[in-house]
Amino acid sequence: MGGKATGALLGLAIGDALGKPTEFDDVEQIAWQWPDWRQLPLPPQALVTDDTQMTLALARGLRTALAGGPLTPPRLERAVREEFVDWWRSPQNNRAPGMTCLRSCQRLSTPERRWQTASDVGSKGCGANMRVAPIGLVRELTPDQAAGAAQLQSALTHGHPTALAASDLTAYAVRRLAEGLAPAELPATLRDHALANRTRYHASWLGDLADHAQDRSPEQFVARGWDDCLAVLDRLDAALAAPDVEADPCLATGEGWIAEEALATGLLCFLLLPDDPMAAVRRAAYSCGDSDSIACLTGAFAGAHLGAGAWPADWVERIEYRDELLELGTLWD
Template sequence: MSGRRASGAMFGLAYGDSLGAPTEFLTMRQIHRRFGPDGPEGLDGDPALVTDDTQMAIAVGLGLLDALANPPFTPELVTPMWRRRFVDWLRSPDNDRAPGNTCLRACEGLEAHKPWVEATVTGSKGCGANMRVAPVGLAPGLTDETRAGASQLQAAMTHGHPTGLAASELTAFAVRWLADGTAPADLPGALRDRCLEQRAVYHERWLGTLWRRPGMPDPETFISRGWDECRDVLDRLVDAVARGDRATDPCEFTGAGWVAEEALATGLLCFLLFPDDPVRAIRRGAASSGDSDSIACLAGAFAGAHLGMDAWPAEWAGRIEYADELAKLGAAWD
């Protein structure tokens, strides 16, 4: 097994994002006509540009790095750090990559100094919740409870729907488990088990009164809805992996990925179809009819966490946009 798994995951998510960016709004027919049946072959341009997916993952990562440098790691410590990074992203001149409306709206509320529980978009479970969570999976030394709370909090600051929270936690744990050496084939079962174990667990210390926003009777009812939706899509994932169809649009099996639980499942599907070929995995994500950049971004994070930095083409590292930030985060956690 290769080393440098944190670098592998951070660069992998950016590579997938970059490969998927030009196909995000194309049909399968348009993708096949322009790129062939297997999608874009490699990075385009120098630098190869990424989207808001990578920008936001870096924001989460840098805020996390700041917080971990000032222990103990608590929600009170990290929340203002993430707020600052999200507002910096909102106002960045490079924030011109078709960012999601939920992220923009919530970050405007954060900029206006609203409590995040009021700034968040309550009903949104868009994939912006979990396309950026990989750093929380990569940071070493967190307890499971802290990793769960932090991954849900970073989602909840913009996406207040319980399924966005659960999908973000599962994404972070998938990255962590792969970096720790979990066999890819064991991942869907482990994630489904976590859905059942955590079904009634509401992390009040991290999420505060978020559960009250949609008029739920209690925190357990609120959060269980998210875990149930994730478990449903993981069941579809298990069926799709068993089928082993590497040629069909993966969105046909596990969804288009515009929402968090589908982005998780379809990104995982692309990785699990090619567990030892990371470039094929992200090309499969890019050659999809749905939210191709987010699907390929997640597939790249999973593949890099599993295989490490050396599994990616060596010449890509110098060409990807934000290489310095990606390298900083990877080196901190490798």
């Protein structure tokens, strides 16, 4: 995976910084300033949003948990919970963070509170899967550890089954691309993963989380999330069957404010331009939806596929948190 972890971490931050200025604008508003999406510039001071900040928080927690031995649910929960609460308290947490993350992290800041009661089981916002890429970059994780960890990190804030499934699929996509899977094979590979796990509840990682929702069983709880993801993969397949790189990608697969749409629209932008990473993240950021999160995911996929060399040196030089991103990328490469 030479350079793949570095490529994915740099890519997600680059996409995030590209999408930060366009996040709350529709395409017509963006076009007033930049008529051609292919010319969308990376700002001279490439500041990121909470998307990259929370990715780094997860990455630091993951690094701490792995330093203690093989990854287990208690190790991951302790370390990532501490990092998320630190992020919530940080004065740098001023980048329009999502309300689910803020409220859940506030609840997690009470040490004696079980995390399952801090989670928001009604929220499937994209705040969980836009930060999950690091889990797909740690090669020593078994498939079960990677899936369980992806879902647990989601559930600390976003406990909706669709947030869990989309986080699992996002980390799995990053992992398979870093391993060398051809982009054209990715949609079918993700569908197979969703179908194979549709009724699998990772009880050792999630504990009694499902009991806090209204479903009749843990299996029914998780199936609800995988079914949402399978439905949006249908929309992705339809968009790729009639590709239109000039159209706003959000029109095909959704605006990305919710987890499964952020995954699908991030994938669409990457798969439309799998060998042109700069165009892919520009296409993602030049959209009417949650542009920073969509471009963040697109950049993670492109970087995992192509490695660190995908990104121009002058872009990398300007990225906020560059040194920490490079340090973590080097660790996992």
